[in-house]
Amino acid sequence: MRYPFPVGAADFIQGDEAIARAAILAGCRFYAGYPITPASEIFEAMSLYMPLVDGVSIQMEDEIGSIAAVIGASWAGAKAMTATSGPGFSLMMENLGYAIMTETPLVLVNVQRSGPSTGQPTLAAQGDLMQAIWGTHGDHSLIVLTPATVQEAFDMTIRAFNLAEKYRTPVILLTDAEVGHMRERVYAPHPDELELIYRKLPANEEEAKYPFGDVHGDLVPPMPIFGKGYRTYVTGLTHDEKGRPKTVEAEVHEKLIKRIVAKIENNKEDIVDYEAYELDDADIVLVSFGIVARSAMRAVKELRKEGVKAGLLKLNVVWPFDFELIEKIAENAERMYVAEMNLGQLYHLVREGANGKADVELISKIGGEVHTPGEIVERIKKDLR
Amino acid sequence: MYLKSSYEIRGKYLRKDMLPTIFCPGCGIGAVLQYTLRAIDDLGLNQDEIVWVSGIGCSSRVPGYVNFDGLHTTHGRALAFATGIKLANPDLKVIAFMGDGDAAAIGGNHLIHAIRRNLDVTVILINNFTYGMTGGQVAPTTPKGLRGTTAPYGSFENPFDIAELAVAAGANYVARWSVFNYLQGINSIKKALQKRGFTLVEFLSQCPISFGRRNRLKTGPELIKWYQKITVPISKAKNMSPEELEGKIVIGEFVDRDRPSLIEEYEAYKRRAKKIMGWEE
Numbered sequence: 018m019r020y021p022f023p024v025g026a027a028d029f030i031q032g033d034e035a036i037a038r039a040a041i042l043a044g045c046r047f048y049a050g051y052p053i054t055p056a057s058e059i060f061e062a063m064s065l066y067m068p069l070v071d072g073v074s075i076q077m078e079d080e081i082g083s084i085a086a087v088i089g090a091s092w093a094g095a096k097a098m099t100a101t102s103g104p105g106f107s108l109m110m111e112n113l114g115y116a117i118m119t120e121t122p123l124v125l126v127n128v129q130r131s132g133p134s135t136g137q138p139t140l141a142a143q144g145d146l147m148q149a150i151w152g153t154h155g156d157h158s159l160i161v162l163t164p165a166t167v168q169e170a171f172d173m174t175i176r177a178f179n180l181a182e183k184y185r186t187p188v189i190l191l192t193d194a195e196v197g198h199m200r201e202r203v204y205a206p207h208p209d210e211l212e213l214i215y216r217k218l219p220a221n222e223e224e225a226k227y228p229f230g231d232v233h234g235d236l237v238p239p240m241p242i243f244g245k246g247y248r249t250y251v252t253g254l255t256h257d258e259k260g261r262p263k264t265v266e267a268e269v270h271e272k273l274i275k276r277i278v279a280k281i282e283n284n285k286e287d288i289v290d291y292e293a294y295e296l297d298d299a300d301i302v303l304v305s306f307g308i309v310a311r312s313a314m315r316a317v318k319e320l321r322k323e324g325v326k327a328g329l330l331k332l333n334v335v336w337p338f339d340f341e342l343i344e345k346i347a348e349n350a351e352r353m354y355v356a357e358m359n360l361g362q363l364y365h366l367v368r369e370g371a372n373g374k375a376d377v378e379l380i381s382k383i384g385g386e387v388h389t390p391g392e393i394v395e396r397i398k399k400d401l402r
Numbered sequence: 403m404y405l406k407s408s409y410e411i412r413g414k415y416l417r418k419d420m421l422p423t424i425f426c427p428g429c430g431i432g433a434v435l436q437y438t439l440r441a442i443d444d445l446g447l448n449q450d451e452i453v454w455v456s457g458i459g460c461s462s463r464v465p466g467y468v469n470f471d472g473l474h475t476t477h478g479r480a481l482a483f484a485t486g487i488k489l490a491n492p493d494l495k496v497i498a499f500m501g502d503g504d505a506a507a508i509g510g511n512h513l514i515h516a517i518r519r520n521l522d523v524t525v526i527l528i529n530n531f532t533y534g535m536t537g538g539q540v541a542p543t544t545p546k547g548l549r550g551t552t553a554p555y556g557s558f559e560n561p562f563d564i565a566e567l568a569v570a571a572g573a574n575y576v577a578r579w580s581v582f583n584y585l586q587g588i589n590s591i592k593k594a595l596q597k598r599g600f601t602l603v604e605f606l607s608q609c610p611i612s613f614g615r616r617n618r619l620k621t622g623p624e625l626i627k628w629y630q631k632i633t634v635p636i637s638k639a640k641n642m643s644p645e646e647l648e649g650k651i652v653i654g655e656f657v658d659r660d661r662p663s664l665i666e667e668y669e670a671y672k673r674r675a676k677k678i679m680g681w682e683e
Contacts, residue, residue, distance in 0.1 A: 021679070047490050068675035073489045073668065078515040082482035085475065085512075089455075089486025092473060093494060097486065115476050243471040243487065244494050246450040250417075250466050252474035261420060262466060262474075 018208065021069045025207030032170040032196040033100075035203050036126055037062030039174035040098050042205065044213055045124070046072035047090035047097035049083040051105060054138040055194035056128040059100040080105035084112040084125065091121045092251060094242040096178055096215075100126035102194075103145055104135060106152070113187055114153030115253045117277065120229065120238065122181035122216055124174070126190045128197040131385055140385025141195035143307055143358040147365075149189045150336045156274050158281040160188040160288055161336040163306040167201035173333070179214040180288060184280055185237050191335065193358070195308040195387055216240050219247065229273065230258030236280035281337050290333040291342070295321065299328025300351040301397060302375070304343070304367050306332040308387050313356050315390035320397060327397070335363065343370025347377075352400070356380040356393055406443065408436065415439045415449075417469050424463055428614075428622030430581040430607030431461050431528055437584060437605075438497070438526055439468070441591035452495045455484045457509060459501035460535045460609075461528040478508030481516040484523045485664075492665045495595070496522065502529040502543040506562050510542070517571035519664045520599040526591065527564060527602060530609035538612035545649070549616045565604050569657045574599035576656040580606040580629035583653065590655065599663035606633070606651065 022028070022038050030038070037059050040048070048067060050060040060074070067074035073090070077083040083099045090097040101109065106127045116123055129145050131137035145152075149161045160180050164170040170192055177188040219225035219239040224232050225247040232238060238258075241247035254262040255270045263269040281288065295317055296302065305313040310331040320327035330346060343366075347353060353375050355364040364379040371377050380396050382388045425431050442452070452470050456462035458477035465472030471494075475483045480498045488496050505513050505527055516523065532550055533539040540550030540557045543564065547556040565578040575597050577590035587605060594601035608614065608625035619625045629651075636654030639647060662670075676682040 019681070047486065049486060068672040069679060069681060071672065075485065075489060077482065077485070078511050081479060082485070082512055082515070085479045085482035086486035086489070088475075089473065089483035089488075090490035091486070093453075093487045093490035095490040097490070111476055112479065243453050243473075244451060244491055248450070248469050248471055250472045250474070252466065253476060254474070 018070070021066045022205070024205050025210070027202055027204045029200055029202055030167065031058055031198055031200050032167045032192060033058035033128065033198065034062050035167050035171040036100070036174045036190065037066065038205055039171040040124065040178065041066055041070055041072070042208055042211060043175045043178035044096045044215070045098050045178060046070070047087065047095040048072070048074040048099065049077050049086035049090070050099050051077055051080045051083050051101065053102045053105045055130055055197045056100045056102045056126065058197070059126060059128070080108040081112060084109045084116070087123050088112060088116050088119070088121050091123050092243050094244070096122070096182070098124040098126065100128065102128050102130050102138070103132040106145060106148065110152045114155060114157065116187040117153065117157045117159055118253050119251050120185040120240070120277065121187065122185050122240070123187050124177045124181055124190060125187055126192065129191065129193040131383065137385045139194065141193040141308060141358065141387060142383065142385065143193060143309065144362070144383070145191065146335060146359065146362040149191050156278065158278040158337065159186055160184070160281060161191050161334065162188065163191050163333060163335050164196055165307050165310045165331065167196065167199060168203050169333070170196055171203050171205065175211065182214045182216040183237070184284065185216060185240055186281065191307070193308055218242065222247070225249070227258045228260050229256055231276060236276050236283065285337045285339060288334060288337055289339045291339070292331040292333065294329040294331065296328035296330060296346065299326050301325060301327040302346055302350040302353045303327065303329045303356060303393070304332065304353060304363065305329065305356045306335055306363060309356050309358055312388045312390045313393060316393035316397070319390060319394045325397070325401065338366050338370070340370040343367055344372045344374060347371035347374035350375045352376045352378060354378050354380050354397060356388055358382055358387065405440070411436060411439050411443060414443065415468055417467060420467050423467055425460065426611040428608060428610040429460070430530065430605070430609070430622070431464065433581045433584070434526060434528055434587070434605045434607055435464055435467070437587045438591055440588050441595055444588070445592055445595060447495065447595065451493065452497060453487055455480045455487065455496060455498045457500060457504040459504045459533070461499055461501040462504060464499040478504050479512060480504070481509065481512040481521065481523065485516065485521055488522050488665065489668065492522070496524070498523050498525045500525060500527050501534070502527065502531065502564065503533045503541040506542045506564055514567070514571045517568055517573045517600045520572060520574065520661055520667070521664045522598055523600060524591070524594045525600070525602040527604040528607045529564065529604055530607045530613055532609055532613035534609045534612040538616055550613070551616070565602070565656050568602045572600070572661065573602055573657065574661055574663070575601035575658050578604040578606070578653050578656065580626070580633055580653060581608060582626050582629055593658070597660070598666065599661060
């Protein structure tokens with residue numbers, strides 16, 4: 018296999034470009050999108066590379082069509098991805114729910130900008146966190162990954178595909194304009210170095226009869242992709258294990274939705290990922306994700322220099338959320354600070370996790386600029402005075 | 403044409419455990435479904451290589467009743483889903499079974515763009531001038547002056563002519579019939595299924611419960627008789643004045659051509675890309 022970019026080597030590239038290259042290395046062969054700042058470079062890179070690797074990149078009429086085409090491609094057997102930013106992400110919510118309900122593996126990248134509405138197209142934000150987790154209607158669960166560097170954007174894109182295939186679910190890569198447009202050194206492994214996961218297909222006719230049934234006891238049904246002779250019916254309506262619509266039967270709905278949620282929540286240990294920095298003896302704990310976590314990391318170093326026992330919990334996965342981990346950290350902390358580029362979305366989750374064991378404060382910043390380490394340090398020192 | 407018994411068609415293609423259907427007495431969807439299955443049967447197409455796609459609405463329930471791979475999607479988006487299916491696996495033949503509200507209102511933009519791209523899909527469009535599933539609201543196809551629950555005094559908007567729209571947007575094959583024209587209907591579906599690119603067969607289909615009752619056409623037969631009255635074959639319509647065509651709906655084959663399809667264009671695009679990059683001669 019020949020690749021149109023360096024593999025097994027380092028390159029100096031943008032976050033958006035890194036996401037596109039990683040997707041191709043992860044086996045993505047279908048991309049559908051609609052241009053939007055600051056996610057367009059992902060689409061442009063995909064357009065450049067896809068025809069060369071015998072994949073498809075197509076510009077749809079809108080974001081609704083983009084995610085729809087991605088779901089269709091996934092059922093036709095392809096690893097598929099789309100990328101967008103706030104306004105497009107809003108448009109995708111209905112079909113994101115369809116993908117959750119039909120257990121369709123796909124990767125959806127949201128390169129966040131400020132909202133609501135058209136907001137600040139060229140500046141970073143973290144205001145779509147709650148939308149990523151709870152944006153589509155109804156009870157559900159999914160996976161949300163949050164890279165802070167260009168290398169992480171690359172690595173987490175590959176992980177996003179692996180998790181999507183493993184758990185037959187949409188995975189959101191929630192990044193932002195800062196990571197998307199920043200250039201950094203990125204090592205792209207040779208494909209032989211990569212561990213790639215492919216969706217479980219039915220082993221036989223019998224398994225294929227239950228495309229939405231827990232046939233292996235791991236809550237993830239094998240996926241009978243189209244054209245293999247299994248004649249699978251896929252619907253967004255509440256359906257039984259065979260995929261037959263059962264729209265008024267309470268027990269069928271409850272069983273289906275609880276399994277879809279449980280296959281994510283019960284596998285938290287496998288999915289959740291974080292970095293604990295100087296947490297062991299920390300009285301002051303910063304919690305952060307994405308680009309802001311880099312400022313928070315620097316702030317911890319500054320505070321330590323000044324004798325403040327500070328530490329950082331950097332979340333690489335924000336859903337499923339590890340409430341128990343937060344509580345454990347809160348038990349040993351005096352105070353926790355959540356630094357984020359919104360008016361307090363992660364803050365709500367951390368406060369719930371802390372469960373009253375520690376005070377939780379918000380260090381919020383909006384307007385398009387990332388917190389400087391100094392701003393975080395100042396705020397914490399002010400409280401210590 | 404020799405017609406097999408309906409039982410034979412039903413036994414071969416329908417999922418018995420999904421019956422009965424949700425369709426009301428007098429509905430035309432079952433008839434159009436039968437025409438489609440007869441066309442597939444007559445052509446001897448491989449059941450395992452066909453995917454049925456639909457959006458939301460009465461006719462969109464059809465993929466559930468037929469024993470094929472099927473994707474029952476969100477309202478109006480069937481053709482966007484179909485774009486992904488077809489491009490990801492061009493070996494699959496895609497049939498989109500759609501209603502007029504689904505295809506022309508909420509899905510109007512996907513419809514014209516799928517046609518513009520010449521996506522390889524056969525659209526079977528049930529046009530009953532109304533939103534049947536949600537109880538008889540007016541559709542973008544409701545003839546002016548006729549009633550629906552959201553235009554109780556008679557629709558005041560101009561309706562879409564879906565077949566003309568499809569021709570203008572660039573479809574390879576477009577035909578329109580009423581459910582009454584069954585032989586022509588089956589033949590048109592057969593033609594559509596054999597062509598590359600975008601093909602569309604529209605059927606004027608009766609909805610006595612949601613549409614007919616509100617417009618003094620209470621039964622299926624009454625609606626079919628009304629269709630006979632208001633439809634004009636395309637050959638005859640050519641010699642009629644605009645005044646004579648007022649209130650009429652033209653039926654027949656609107657276009658039959660062979661513009662390159664999306665799949666062919668994308669294959670050529672891939673070759674061009676590799677050549678420009680110097681990967682291939």
